Amino acid sequence: MSIKLKYKIKRPDFSLDIDITIPSQGITGIFGHSGCGKTTLLRAIAGLEAEKTGTIKIADMLWQDDNFFLEPHKRPIGYVFQEPSLFAHLNIQKNIEYGLKRISTDETKISLDEAIELLGIQHLLKRQPHQLSGGEQQRVAIARALASSPKLLLMDEPLSALDIKRKQEIMPYLESLHDELKIPIIYVSHSPGEIARLADHLLIMEEGKITAAGNVTDLFSRLDLPIAHSDKASAIIEAIVTEHDLEFNLTYLDFPGGRFTVSHKALEINHSVRLRVIARDVSITLEHQTHTSILNIFPAIIEEIIPENESQFMIRLSLSGTPLLCRLTKKSASLLQLSVGKAVFAQVKSVALLS
Amino acid sequence: MLSETDLSALIITLKLASVTTILLILVGTPIAWWLARTQWRFKFILEALVALPLILPPTVLGFYLLVALGPNGPIGGIMQSLGGQSLAFTFSGLVIGSMIYSMPFVIQPLQTAFSNIGQRPFEVAATLRASPIDRFFSIAVPLARPGFLTAIVLGFAHTVGEFGVVLMIGGNIPGETQVLSIAIYDHVEVLEYSQAHWLSGGLLLVSFILLIGVYAYNRRFSLYKNS
Numbered sequence: 001m002s003i004k005l006k007y008k009i010k011r012p013d014f015s016l017d018i019d020i021t022i023p024s025q026g027i028t029g030i031f032g033h034s035g036c037g038k039t040t041l042l043r044a045i046a047g048l049e050a051e052k053t054g055t056i057k058i059a060d061m062l063w064q065d066d067n068f069f070l071e072p073h074k075r076p077i078g079y080v081f082q083e084p085s086l087f088a089h090l091n092i093q094k095n096i097e098y099g100l101k102r103i104s105t106d107e108t109k110i111s112l113d114e115a116i117e118l119l120g121i122q123h124l125l126k127r128q129p130h131q132l133s134g135g136e137q138q139r140v141a142i143a144r145a146l147a148s149s150p151k152l153l154l155m156d157e158p159l160s161a162l163d164i165k166r167k168q169e170i171m172p173y174l175e176s177l178h179d180e181l182k183i184p185i186i187y188v189s190h191s192p193g194e195i196a197r198l199a200d201h202l203l204i205m206e207e208g209k210i211t212a213a214g215n216v217t218d219l220f221s222r223l224d225l226p227i228a229h230s231d232k233a234s235a236i237i238e239a240i241v242t243e244h245d246l247e248f249n250l251t252y253l254d255f256p257g258g259r260f261t262v263s264h265k266a267l268e269i270n271h272s273v274r275l276r277v278i279a280r281d282v283s284i285t286l287e288h289q290t291h292t293s294i295l296n297i298f299p300a301i302i303e304e305i306i307p308e309n310e311s312q313f314m315i316r317l318s319l320s321g322t323p324l325l326c327r328l329t330k331k332s333a334s335l336l337q338l339s340v341g342k343a344v345f346a347q348v349k350s351v352a353l354l355s
Numbered sequence: 356m357l358s359e360t361d362l363s364a365l366i367i368t369l370k371l372a373s374v375t376t377i378l379l380i381l382v383g384t385p386i387a388w389w390l391a392r393t394q395w396r397f398k399f400i401l402e403a404l405v406a407l408p409l410i411l412p413p414t415v416l417g418f419y420l421l422v423a424l425g426p427n428g429p430i431g432g433i434m435q436s437l438g439g440q441s442l443a444f445t446f447s448g449l450v451i452g453s454m455i456y457s458m459p460f461v462i463q464p465l466q467t468a469f470s471n472i473g474q475r476p477f478e479v480a481a482t483l484r485a486s487p488i489d490r491f492f493s494i495a496v497p498l499a500r501p502g503f504l505t506a507i508v509l510g511f512a513h514t515v516g517e518f519g520v521v522l523m524i525g526g527n528i529p530g531e532t533q534v535l536s537i538a539i540y541d542h543v544e545v546l547e548y549s550q551a552h553w554l555s556g557g558l559l560l561v562s563f564i565l566l567i568g569v570y571a572y573n574r575r576f577s578l579y580k581n582s
Binding site for chain 2: 046047048071072073074075077078079081083085087088089098099102103144145148
């Protein structure tokens, strides 16, 4: 089971050249800056672009090749646009039912009630679109896409038109899509934060081409990719809840490179979590510091050092195989005589729990 | 108050305006839809053609129609050779003339309304399994509702108010092709001012009320869309 995308566009001001196969499970993130072609690629998968060539094949369903083109309305997709784009002449319930009514009953995999419940919009059903906030509208748009029981859900920066508060309001719903639905999702974003939280698999796009593909943990820490050089460049670490410390109100999270200590989280033992450690929150010492308030200290090996700008280096550390990024000044690196292969200690000042 | 000929002029006028408007909506909607959506580079030619009756003197339009629909004209000739009658000086002829004369008033508001919807709602509907025809009826028509109302009212009112075209191709046959505007003219010609007042005042009032209704409705609709 996989999704095969081969697509080429050549326009005077824009070109796209994609040839890739992605897994048809979990969330595949497509990351890139605006104008790199990620939206065009998503639209092509939906059949919304004018160039009707290439090869688009979802599992064993052929959607288009050079001699065949399946009309957009015959493709079992759900598409969530950047703006909610609710139908202004229909109330919320009718908006959600729009796609549902147009599929046969034996195609129905997600019921209306399920879609409504998953997005928490029961109380909005009788309202008109213009009476809803942007975040609520986007939740309705997602429910509407789900209610058509898609075999592939395409999401084009569904959070980018919303402010921070609304984003945080929707994020948990997106995470629950990931956990509760078996539908593959392609999620386009230019926000490393959203990708870090949601994606399992990642494609990185630049100027109409895919420059890297792989799992999120690996790609976030690859220093040859732009994502490791953004302001909030960070490592993604998968860990498991192992213990709660009731005396100090802490939770311990184990990963192959050691154990993170974080303030108490109401999570079950053995629950797997995803952590994000921002490169500038990591410092390096040559010896294991004991007189420090920092709890999260791990032995590490320097794997790669590259200059970040005139005064800073970006360093990739390996914590028994788990990558960690560290941004420090060239002066510190010189004082500590850091070099590739050197054994050091990584001190992590703060860590964010993503899920 | 109203004489028998005035009454039949009123009935003919209403009948003409209704038939013209219904036919124009049926014919004009697909044309307006096509004009709003096509990428064809020469569509401006068709747009100019649609707008032509706006600037042409009605008598010019009426004259050409008379020539075309008359027994020696291309259309009238075909009709006669098929065993029918020439369309000049008939109610059918009036309908054809009125349709051409009022065409821009129906097509233009529809085209604007369709264009204003934009591409996005149709793309959304396509991803929700709606076929092109389904999208037209479930998205385009309801979202263009204010445009339809404007088109219907303007098409109707404009047909009620026409003079030159109907005079040219309809003649002025009481009970058959004599419409209200011509009846008013006839009254004035023979100095029957009180009848002229009745008909003119009534026409003025009805037109004003119709337009107030349209503008009030469209204002409400746009408020509801933008808020």
